[in-house]
Amino acid sequence: AQSVAQPEDQVNVAEGNPLTVKCTYSVSGNPYLFWYVQYPNRGLQFLLKYITGDNLVKGSYGFEAEFNKSQTSFHLKKPSALVSDSALYFCAVRPTGYSSASKIIFGSGTRLSIRP
Amino acid sequence: DAGVTQSPTHLIKTRGQHVTLRCSPISGHKSVSWYQQVLGQGPQFIFQYYEKEERGRGNFPDRFSARQFPNYSSELNVNALLLGDSALYLCASSYYRWGTSGSVGTDTQYFGPGTRLTVL
Numbered sequence: 001a002q003s004v005a006q007p008e009d010q011v012n013v014a015e016g017n018p019l020t021v022k023c024t025y026s027v028s029g030n031p032y033l034f035w036y037v038q039y040p041n042r043g044l045q046f047l048l049k050y051i052t053g054d055n056l057v058k059g060s061y062g063f064e065a066e067f068n069k070s071q072t073s074f075h076l077k078k079p080s081a082l083v084s085d086s087a088l089y090f091c092a093v094r095p096t097g098y099s100s101a102s103k104i105i106f107g108s109g110t111r112l113s114i115r116p
Numbered sequence: 117d118a119g120v121t122q123s124p125t126h127l128i129k130t131r132g133q134h135v136t137l138r139c140s141p142i143s144g145h146k147s148v149s150w151y152q153q154v155l156g157q158g159p160q161f162i163f164q165y166y167e168k169e170e171r172g173r174g175n176f177p178d179r180f181s182a183r184q185f186p187n188y189s190s191e192l193n194v195n196a197l198l199l200g201d202s203a204l205y206l207c208a209s210s211y212y213r214w215g216t217s218g219s220v221g222t223d224t225q226y227f228g229p230g231t232r233l234t235v236l
Contacts, residue, residue: 004158034224043120043206043227044159090158103149103172104225106158 002027004093006107013081013114021076021110023091033074034092034104035065044090050074061085081114088112118143120209120228128234129197137192137231141209147171148190149225150182151206159206165190197235204230 003026013019025031032051036044048059055067065076074091091107121140129135141148147166151159161174165184179195188209194201208225 043229046224046226049224103161103164103174108158
């Protein structure tokens with residue numbers, strides 16, 4: 001079955017330190033990979049996506065993600081965390097292929113907490 | 117340009133009732149998708165519509181239905197509401213294309229703020 005795993009329910013980081021939010025996926029073929037962020041009582045905001053090409057993808061608000069095909073991972077990173085980065089982060093995968101490309105599969109989410 | 121808009125913001129219903137949720141996509145976007153996000157979980161795919169046709173359906177019962185209008189706005193309908201239908205319902209739009217050969221675009225889905233449905 002196709003799935004996305006975010007192994008950490010919560011990640012706690014001190015402001016100014018680097019952060020990593022982990023994501024692994026189990027999808028056949030070469031899927032498209034996404035990260036979204038959700039603030040309280042808000043919808044999802046797009047951060048970045050990987051389609052093809054360079055394994056390091058840069059996105060909004062200083063975030064970047066590293067794609068690793070052999071490990072089927074797509075970890076979200078930021079060199080220096082801000083308190084305002086505190087939110088719920090979702091990794092998502094869109095399978096390629098005509099019959100299955102219409103839906104996005106989301107992970108369960110990781111709550112990122114940045115302490116001052 | 118306005119983003120994806122959804123109405124209403126909040127809704128309270130009782131078991132057995134029917135509900136209609138509405139979504140207006142970003143201007144120029146022809147594809148609309150619906151997702152259900154239960155508290156503490158990631159969004160679950162319900163439907164995708166493109167050019168008024170259903171292009172994908174998730175694992176939801178037939179009580180869930182949707183449609184897309186000529187102006188690309190969309191409605192999600194849920195009949196015979198159950199307590200378990202309480203969730204945040206998210207709509208997403210994208211400039212998504214289907215080619216005649218079955219190729220698909222790589223466009224990002226942009227989400228609205230959601231409708232919070234509470235079933236009592």
